Amino acid sequence: MSKKVVTLGEIMLRLSTPGFERFVQADSFDVTYGGGEANVAVALSNYGLDGYFVSKVPDNAIGQSAINHLRRYGVNTDFVARGGDRLGIYFLETGASMRASQVIYDRAGAAIAEVDASEFDFDKILDGADWFHTTGITPALSDKAAALTEAALKAAKAKGITTSIDLNYRKKLWSKEKAREVMTELCKYVDVCIGNEEDAETTLGFKAADTDITKGELNLDGYKDVIRQMKEKFNFKYIASSLRESYSASDNGWSALVSDGTEFYHTRKYDVRIVDRVGSGDSFASGLIYGLVTGMSMADAAEFGVAASALKHTIPGDLNHATLSDVKTLMKGDASGRVQR
Numbered sequence: 001m002s003k004k005v006v007t008l009g010e011i012m013l014r015l016s017t018p019g020f021e022r023f024v025q026a027d028s029f030d031v032t033y034g035g036g037e038a039n040v041a042v043a044l045s046n047y048g049l050d051g052y053f054v055s056k057v058p059d060n061a062i063g064q065s066a067i068n069h070l071r072r073y074g075v076n077t078d079f080v081a082r083g084g085d086r087l088g089i090y091f092l093e094t095g096a097s098m099r100a101s102q103v104i105y106d107r108a109g110a111a112i113a114e115v116d117a118s119e120f121d122f123d124k125i126l127d128g129a130d131w132f133h134t135t136g137i138t139p140a141l142s143d144k145a146a147a148l149t150e151a152a153l154k155a156a157k158a159k160g161i162t163t164s165i166d167l168n169y170r171k172k173l174w175s176k177e178k179a180r181e182v183m184t185e186l187c188k189y190v191d192v193c194i195g196n197e198e199d200a201e202t203t204l205g206f207k208a209a210d211t212d213i214t215k216g217e218l219n220l221d222g223y224k225d226v227i228r229q230m231k232e233k234f235n236f237k238y239i240a241s242s243l244r245e246s247y248s249a250s251d252n253g254w255s256a257l258v259s260d261g262t263e264f265y266h267t268r269k270y271d272v273r274i275v276d277r278v279g280s281g282d283s284f285a286s287g288l289i290y291g292l293v294t295g296m297s298m299a300d301a302a303e304f305g306v307a308a309s310a311l312k313h314t315i316p317g318d319l320n321h322a323t324l325s326d327v328k329t330l331m332k333g334d335a336s337g338r339v340q341r
Contacts, residue, residue, distance in 0.1 A: 009037030034318025043286035084111025167195030231261030
């Protein structure tokens with residue numbers, strides 16, 4: 001029997017420059033759609049689960065296009081509300097080598113930011129669900145969106161559904177102080193917390209000692225200390241930190257550390273040549289969720305998530321189109337990239 005996973009968040013229109021062009025060079029944009037929780041729903045549907053996406057989009061052709069984009073990958077959109085003035089947009093310029101990628105947001109006044117929790121019947125939405133997932137991006141959009149996120153988490157917990165949150169701090173959306181205030185409250189209703197070293201510090205105030213992400217250096221002992229603090233404060237069932245070693249905008253080291261608060265597991269590290277890193281954290285989250293909700297051990301779920309995310313770095317767009325077979329092959333050690341005939 002397939003597992004039902006419900007995600008809540010914003011879907012956006014993505015306009016990216018062709019290839020590696022800068023904004024000032026571009027005469028056109030490539031169009032796609034994406035967003036943290038929507039990306040997770042697509043990946044889980046791709047792996048054969050029942051992925052549901054809950055949101056609000058404008059009742060116009062652009063809103064419908066976003067919904068159609070999710071439906072083509074098997075995501076259930078029955079609980080996407082219609083209304084509001086606009087769909088959020090983000091512009092992406094893909095970096096290379098020592099030139100970083102750039103993101104410009106145009107999302108103020110998006111439908112999901114003006115939403116009211118009363119527009120959603122979470123008792124019905126969560127009926128039969130095995131897992132509920134959201135991110136720190138959604139509550140950052142507005143106080144109304146934060147209230148919606150809290151209502152959904154409380155409803156899921158009341159039903160005994162496993163809940164997860166990807167901390168996903170976005171400095172262009174809110175301050176560290178506001179993030180810590182809101183996220184500290186939301187994490188009271190979370191079973192599985194996912195985030196990288198920056199997110200743990202900015203959203204919850206926990207810092208890994210002796211770590212400088214700009215140098216591409218990691219200190220696992222520092223992260224373990226942070227995880228212990230998080231476990232003590234929130235009693236999460238699992239805590240997972242993706243570990244990115246940024247050698248350049250083109251080449252990264254990618255692994256993860258996952259813990260139940262007592263045991264720690266550090267995954268295999270992949271050296272990835274980046275095609276598109278947007279959505280890579282979402283692909284890790286979806287892989288970890290897939291592993292845990294289907295009964296994998298903590299270690300195997302982490303390895304599945306890291307392998308899935310390593311593959312996502314090679315795929316253009318927000319979505320991870322890697323198949324179960326692709327991920328399992330990589331998990332077994334075949335990273336040769338040989339042509340499949």
